[in-house]
Amino acid sequence: MFRKRLAVVLCFAFPFIVVAQDVKSGAAIKVAVKKEGAGYQLMRDGKPYYIKGAGGTGYMSRIAAYGGNSVRTWDTKNGKQILDSAQKYGLTVLMGLPVAAERHGFNYDDPAAVKKQFEKVRAEVLKFKDHPALLAWGIGNELNLSYKNLKVWDAVNEIAEMIHKEDPNHPASTVLAGINKKEVDYIKANAKAVDILSINTYAGLTELPQQIAKLGWEGPYMVTEWGPTGHWEGLETSWKAPIEESSSEKAAVYKRKYLYGIANDKDKCLGSYVFLWGQKQERTPTWYGVFTEKGEESEVVDVMQFLWSGHYPANKAPHIYAFQLDGQMALNSVHLKAGGSYEAVVDAIDPDNDQLTYRFEMLPEATKVGEGGDYEERPAAVSAGLKPLENGKVQLTAPAGKGAYRLFVYVTDGHNNVGTANIPFYVN
Incomplete structure (x- = not known):
């Protein structure tokens, strides 16, 4: 989910800055993972690049103004428009590739269906691979959620190998829901073309660096989705309704998770994408979005500006x-x-x-x-x-x-x- 930088500064009515940058189409920028001692460094255009990203493609100008540098998508819908907008504001894009999950009915034992999906994904890679705002590819999202068939990782590896062939300028990643030994072992043995492991995690984020080491993942990784305590992992009422944190409680949670679970691993973690840079209904209309439906900014946005830039906004949220x-x-x-x-x-x-x-x-x-x-x-x-x-x-x-x-x-x-x-x- 994430990355990029600033240029020309303009002030608007909102308390944020809009950053503009000339768009140069058709000029891919080389992105690669570099091994450095016991760790890894993401390199973009030959320079170290640490992802300070947001999941979601709304309010891009605010990401740039607040010190972020990248956005994450979950598919390629409106891909050209998103890449162009990211480039305008000096941001990069972790572009999601539409790979179906078993829980949505896809059968990875069906070779014809797997081949058809492969060709569809290949066409999307060819369509966007030369855009200068592209950072990396995200193959599917949470393909290990409620699944049984390990052949999904064979399909992921085939797509990653295709990316290496068709687009040598951008690394391939796949996004997991949490992390456990079964996936780590299988991916290490059978999906070696995956360059970066991406992980979505919530309550477990503060322990993620230790967990990754314990499970034996020795390669680079990024946290592609993180945020408040998830609705499935927190407190609940006597009638099993999940209890949501207030925006102020969330702000403290986000800050602690970032410092202990992301910034604390300087060797293997390439950065992260905070969730959600926008608004959505998921159990409630306020649980995951850091904005309201009106675009109002919560205290979490203040914290993200501090984590990305080192300073809080001039005017803070209630x-x-x-x-x-x-x-x-x-x-x-x-x-x-x-x-x-x-x-x-x-x-x-x-x-x-x-x-x-x-x-x-x-x-x-x-x-x-x-x-x-x-x-x-x-x-x-x-x-x-x-x-x-x-x-x-x-x-x-x-x-x-x-x-x-x-x-x-x-x-x-x-x-x-x-x-x-x-x-x-x-x-x-």
């Missing part, structure tokens, strides 16, 4: 200390009576003493959920039942329908910054 419903926190597994009236209050400050505004939203708990980041539809908001009180407080009338819901709060500062939090609750 900080949320606590959010309670009926005097209870999410950990209390809040139960409400249908039609009952309850008060919710958020305790927040603004580091710059900006005046804060609060907006609240009530959603049913998402039930049609995906796996591994698959598409989910955002639940429709409950249209009634919220009455704003003084700043930071709202009166909630519990819905008549029995079931699981969430109350969300968005705290904004008037400078496109936001703090977010939510509380799951169950209506009896």
Whole structure:
């Protein structure tokens, strides 16, 4: 997911900088992995290149302005447009190649299907291989998630060998969901054409360097997806609803994970792509995106600017200390009576003493959920039942329908910054 640099600086209404760079099409820039002692160094155009990247292709100007240098895609859709935009802002692209997962119904025991997929991927490689913004290829995404057939790695190796032949200027990688010994052993023995191992990980990131060493991976790697505590690995309510961290809790989590799990391995880790540089519905509308649907920036964006550039923005996002419903926190597994009236209050400050505004939203708990980041539809908001009180407080009338819901709060500062939090609750 990531990489690139800055040039001409222009100021806009948003508190960020737009960076422009001349686009020179058809001039591939050589990228290679160099062995250095016990470790590895990614080289681009003959110079060391450390990936400070973001997963997602929105808000590219902000990535560049905040010190990032690369973006990651999951496929080649709109590939030319993405590469051109990245080049404009001095960024590189880890381009995802559309390799199907077994969990989506692909049969790696079917030679005809494997061959057809290979030719499709080859055509995409030939289409984009000479673009100067291209950094590397990502063969598939989380092909080891809920799978059984190890032949998928044979197909990955065949694609990596094709990349070496058709595009000697860019390394080949494949993206794993976590890392375990089965994949490491098989890839080391049977997919030797893979140049870089890419890993998506969340709670396990702080221990990743030690885990990689323990499992015997001796080559270079990059972290292609990391972020908050995942919805499958954190705390939950008594009715099994995952409890989401507030944006301020996430900011602390992101910083700790980066320092201990990414920056701490200077020998083999080539860099990372933070997830998600954008917004999406995945269990909630706020869990993984570092922006809101309106493009407002959370405290996580402040932290990423610090990690990428060494300094925080001049104007920081609101900080949320606590959010309670009926005097209870999410950990209390809040139960409400249908039609009952309850008060919710958020305790927040603004580091710059900006005046804060609060907006609240009530959603049913998402039930049609995906796996591994698959598409989910955002639940429709409950249209009634919220009455704003003084700043930071709202009166909630519990819905008549029995079931699981969430109350969300968005705290904004008037400078496109936001703090977010939510509380799951169950209506009896």
